[in-house]
Amino acid sequence: MTYCMRSRDVTRWRRRRDDLGALSSWRRRTLELLEAATPPHPLDSGLSATIGLNEAYPGCRALRSRPPIFAVDDFLSADECARLRAAAEPMLHRSATAFSVSAIRTSASCEPPLAACVGLLRKVEALLPSVEASRCERPQVARYVRGEKYDEHLDGADPATDADAEAFFFGGGQRVATVLIYLNSVESGGCTRFGRLEPPLEVAPRRGMALVFFPGDRLGRLDGRCFHEATEAADTKWVCQTWVRQASMPEAVVTIARNLSS
Numbered sequence: 001m002t003y004c005m006r007s008r009d010v011t012r013w014r015r016r017r018d019d020l021g022a023l024s025s026w027r028r029r030t031l032e033l034l035e036a037a038t039p040p041h042p043l044d045s046g047l048s049a050t051i052g053l054n055e056a057y058p059g060c061r062a063l064r065s066r067p068p069i070f071a072v073d074d075f076l077s078a079d080e081c082a083r084l085r086a087a088a089e090p091m092l093h094r095s096a097t098a099f100s101v102s103a104i105r106t107s108a109s110c111e112p113p114l115a116a117c118v119g120l121l122r123k124v125e126a127l128l129p130s131v132e133a134s135r136c137e138r139p140q141v142a143r144y145v146r147g148e149k150y151d152e153h154l155d156g157a158d159p160a161t162d163a164d165a166e167a168f169f170f171g172g173g174q175r176v177a178t179v180l181i182y183l184n185s186v187e188s189g190g191c192t193r194f195g196r197l198e199p200p201l202e203v204a205p206r207r208g209m210a211l212v213f214f215p216g217d218r219l220g221r222l223d224g225r226c227f228h229e230a231t232e233a234a235d236t237k238w239v240c241q242t243w244v245r246q247a248s249m250p251e252a253v254v255t256i257a258r259n260l261s262s
Contacts, residue, residue, distance in 0.1 A: 033173035033246055034166060037159050037220040050214035051176050051244065057127050064201060067225045068214060069194070071203065072127065075210035076240075080119060081183040085238050087116040088141035095142060097153070104151035107230075109142035117242075124179055124242060127212070134248035135172060141183070144190055144237040150230035152195060155215040155243055156222050172245030174220030180211045180241040189234030196227050205237050220246050 050068060054060070059073035076084075091110035094101055121133040144150075156175045157168035180192065182205035192211055194201040203211055215226045230237075 029247065030166065030169045030173070033220055034159055034169045037157075037165075037169075037174050037216070037222070050217055051128060051130050053212060054127055054129050060127075063203070064194075064197065067197075067223050069201065070212045072210040072212065073206075074208045075123060075127075076120065076181055076183075076208045078207060081181075081207055081238075084112060084116060084120075084141055084240050085183050087112040088143075088240075092141075092143060095150075104153065106148040107142045107144045107150060109140055111138045111140050114138065120181070120240065121242070124244075127179070127210075128177060128244065131177070131244050132248060135245050137172075137175075137243045137245065139240055139242040141238065141240045144230065144233035144239075146189075146233055146235070149232040152227050152229040154222060154224070154227050158222060172247045174216040174222070174246050175243040176216045176218065176220065176246055177212065177214050177244035178241065179244070180239055182206055182209050182211075183238035183240055184236075186233070186235040186237050189232055190237035191231045192228055193231055194226070194228045196225055202231075205239070216246075218246070 053068070053070055055062070055070075057072060059075065061071055061073070063069045063071055088110050091112065092108040093110060095105045095107045095109040096102070097105050117139045120139055121136055124136060125131055125133055155178045157165040159165045159169075162168065184205065185207045186205050191202045191204050193203075194213075213226055213228075214223060216222050230239075
């Protein structure tokens with residue numbers, strides 16, 4: 001007996017077929033990016049250029065040239081900082097590292113509603129001219145209370161040692177830029193510390209200031225000089241951060257992946 005599919009079933013099958021095709025195409029792209037990536041590299045040699053930054057952006061100043069690390073004063077206004085904190089506070093939960101909760105990161109965090117982040121993402125596009133918002137991970141707000149910290153880490157996946165590297169790269173490849181904004185000032189503690197630099201660099205939180213650095217080059221090869229930590233908070237500290245990936249990831253692909261895994 002011939003089975004005749006109802007039009008609703010045909011539509012559903014075609015949609016799933018198209019979804020699987022889109023995922024397959026994106027996975028091929030993911031594997032290409034993964035293959036080009038390398039473990040953390042300690043020196044300039046062997047690394048290509050970073051994605052670049054608009055040094056004429058108001059308030060921008062270089063903290064280091066090798067590796068390039070920048071601060072941008074008043075990147076967000078006091079009102080913008082307050083709105084992000086207010087939007088995030090009811091949603092906070094224990095922070096995770098990549099795909100799991102870990103003792104190395106003891107803060108609370110969340111992804112606030114995108115409506116609260118539109119202005120921030122527009123500013124990131126202006127600061128990093130080669131970047132479209134579609135390459136930015138959804139901004140994350142984190143709160144550190146007294147004693148909380150984030151041990152030394154690198155904002156990227158090492159394909160040689162990270163078992164979840166392929167899943168990480170599925171989100172648009174390697175992280176090639178970090179934009180970290182302090183949402184309040186503190187009297188002491190809670191610095192961002194790059195302990196592998198000579199001399200080490202410590203950046204104290206100041207409300208509205210953005211800290212920008214590049215954990216990977218354009219090819220996705222990690223820069224081992226960009227290991228950093230959030231030192232123990234003495235006063236409550238709030239930050240907002242977004243990470244820029246090598247490639248855009250259409251929102252449709254995110255939705256497809258979630259639907260197929262559910």
